[in-house]
Amino acid sequence: xNDNDIYVVGAGIHAFGRHEGVSGADQAVVTxxxxxxxxxxxxxxxxxxxxxxxxxxxxxxxxxxxxxxxAFTAVRNGCATGGIALATAANALRAGQGEVAAVIxxxxxxxxxxxxxxxxxxxxxxxxxTGLMVTTQYFAMRTKRYQHEHDLPDLTLAQVAVRASRNGAxxxxxxxxxxxxxxxxxxAPMVSDPLTNLMFCQPDEGAVALILARGSRxxxxxxxxxxxxxxxxxxxxxxxxxxxxxxxxxxxxxSPSSAAGRDALRxxxxxxxxxxxxxxQDTDCGSELIHLAETGLCRDGEQVELLATGATxxxxxxxxxxxxxxxxxxxxxxASGLRQVHEVVRQLQGRAAGHAVPGAPRxxxxxxxxxxxxxxxxVLMRSDR
Amino acid sequence: xxRPLAPELFASLDPLSLAGSRCxxxxxxxxxxxxxxxxxxxxxxxxxALPTSGRIWTWTVQRFAPKAPYVSPASGxxxxxxxxxxxxxxxxxxxxxVGDRSPAIGDEVHLRRAPVGTGEHFTYAFGA
Numbered sequence: 001x002n003d004n005d006i007y008v009v010g011a012g013i014h015a016f017g018r019h020e021g022v023s024g025a026d027q028a029v030v031t032x033x034x035x036x037x038x039x040x041x042x043x044x045x046x047x048x049x050x051x052x053x054x055x056x057x058x059x060x061x062x063x064x065x066x067x068x069x070x071a072f073t074a075v076r077n078g079c080a081t082g083g084i085a086l087a088t089a090a091n092a093l094r095a096g097q098g099e100v101a102a103v104i105x106x107x108x109x110x111x112x113x114x115x116x117x118x119x120x121x122x123x124x125x126x127x128x129x130t131g132l133m134v135t136t137q138y139f140a141m142r143t144k145r146y147q148h149e150h151d152l153p154d155l156t157l158a159q160v161a162v163r164a165s166r167n168g169a170x171x172x173x174x175x176x177x178x179x180x181x182x183x184x185x186x187x188a189p190m191v192s193d194p195l196t197n198l199m200f201c202q203p204d205e206g207a208v209a210l211i212l213a214r215g216s217r218x219x220x221x222x223x224x225x226x227x228x229x230x231x232x233x234x235x236x237x238x239x240x241x242x243x244x245x246x247x248x249x250x251x252x253x254x255s256p257s258s259a260a261g262r263d264a265l266r267x268x269x270x271x272x273x274x275x276x277x278x279x280x281q282d283t284d285c286g287s288e289l290i291h292l293a294e295t296g297l298c299r300d301g302e303q304v305e306l307l308a309t310g311a312t313x314x315x316x317x318x319x320x321x322x323x324x325x326x327x328x329x330x331x332x333x334x335a336s337g338l339r340q341v342h343e344v345v346r347q348l349q350g351r352a353a354g355h356a357v358p359g360a361p362r363x364x365x366x367x368x369x370x371x372x373x374x375x376x377x378x379v380l381m382r383s384d385r
Numbered sequence: 386x387x388r389p390l391a392p393e394l395f396a397s398l399d400p401l402s403l404a405g406s407r408c409x410x411x412x413x414x415x416x417x418x419x420x421x422x423x424x425x426x427x428x429x430x431x432x433x434a435l436p437t438s439g440r441i442w443t444w445t446v447q448r449f450a451p452k453a454p455y456v457s458p459a460s461g462x463x464x465x466x467x468x469x470x471x472x473x474x475x476x477x478x479x480x481x482x483v484g485d486r487s488p489a490i491g492d493e494v495h496l497r498r499a500p501v502g503t504g505e506h507f508t509y510a511f512g513a
Contacts, residue, residue, distance in 0.1 A: 115452040126391035128454035130501055130508045131447060132478055137467060140445035148490050192445040238413070238424040247416040248469060248476040
């Protein structure tokens with residue numbers, strides 16, 4: 001153990017889904033208290049806080065958690081918000097701003113696809129008016145191209161949704177709890193070819209909080225702290241195929257997920273083969289398959305075999321999205337990246353609420369991707385003093 | 386008489402061509418034209434007219450009406466194909482007009498006008 005090592009010592013989650021009459025802030029408060037209880041701490045012991053939300057104002061939570069004067073940073077980075085909140089908190093602890101940090105993510109979205117304002121992304125109004133600025137459309141076009149280049153059948157896409165539904169059905173915090181069949185997924189109404197509506201996640205509501213501690217303090221607080229061996233954030237390169245791009249370079253290169261994934265493995269001093277449980281952003285089935293390859297967890301095209309043989313099941317050699325991922329949990333986007341970490345932490349601690357990965361895994365990986373081309377990855381490791 | 390929704394997208398209206406820009410430093414071509422290069426941030430990319438024919442690089446069909454600022458046709462929403470067209474030095478995101486056929490990667494397509502909303506304005510599309 002190093003004095004500057006950062007550990008997750010507490011975690012809490014508010015079940016994702018639809019919660020009428022419960023605000024996003026309500027969910028965040030309940031969740032933060034649960035995470036503090038998990039760490040055996042009160043809010044007054046938190047030195048640094050980072051909150052991520054795209055529909056609320058995280059720092060206002062101090063009025064309900066306690067006016068302790070804590071340094072509180074709010075972040076808003078689309079679907080990558082949770083990962084970036086975690087990176088911000090970890091870096092604050094490493095910089096000596098305290099020993100204990102709280103990371104809180106929450107959101108409460110209206111039903112249906114996200115509405116987007118072109119100006120917020122540096123784009124002119126025509127782009128939205130003419131119907132080109134739709135996230136689901138982008139994911140479908142990216143999937144279609146990836147299928148063409150790497151020979152991935154629609155069946156492989158459907159198998160992602162089937163596995164996510166099976167994992168979600170076993171998870172008490174998941175929103176979607178019904179197991180799907182490949183026929184059902186393939187036969188569902190098409191949203192944007194080749195993706196049917198059962199191949200997409202939906203915006204919803206939820207909150208997650210993590211308590212981080214630095215150095216030996218972690219072992220005072222938690223019998224099984226999980227070391228944040230790496231946390232990385234990267235944006236897009238000039239040749240990457242990103243959402244909300246009126247044009248692309250003909251030369252493909254520089255995916256933010258590739259960069260963040262590579263950096264995370266290097267920071268942690270491991271290779272992708274060492275990862276025993278993983279979460280990758282699965283806003284849709286195509287995205288999960290592409291992100292598995294971009295983060296280095298598999299080769300392009302290898303996904304066909306991985307899905308067909310059950311290798312990404314909780315009992316397989318590369319368990320992926322063991323809580324059902326975004327597909328089964330929906331996506332309150334401020335909380336989503338932290339849900340991934342929550343699930344991997346619980347798996348590494350032997351406290352998984354749903355399907356447990358057998359064999360006491362020691363190394364986990366998470367990846368989150370957001371518009372307009374930003375990714376955050378972590379490597380998490382079980383720690384024994 | 387239909388007018389362009391965003392005149393800055395066009396280098397010429399008759400014959401129709403799209404406006405792009407080429408970076409003097411790294412030669413990156415982008416669409417629509419921009420005062421700085423998105424690749425290397427150099428100032429002063431030169432305006433160019435983009436090729437009017439290319440091949441479909443990827444595609445999908447938008448099967449639900451997008452939220453605002455999208456404007457549905459006056460007669461109601463109709464699913465519409467979209468994609469990226471490879472014009473050689475740049476891939477351009479576009480509406481696709483392929484009639485009753487399904488688009489296919491590699492299909493040759495040509496620049497044309499497409500009505501927006503009530504038809505008072507037009508934008509660009511590529512079609513067979």
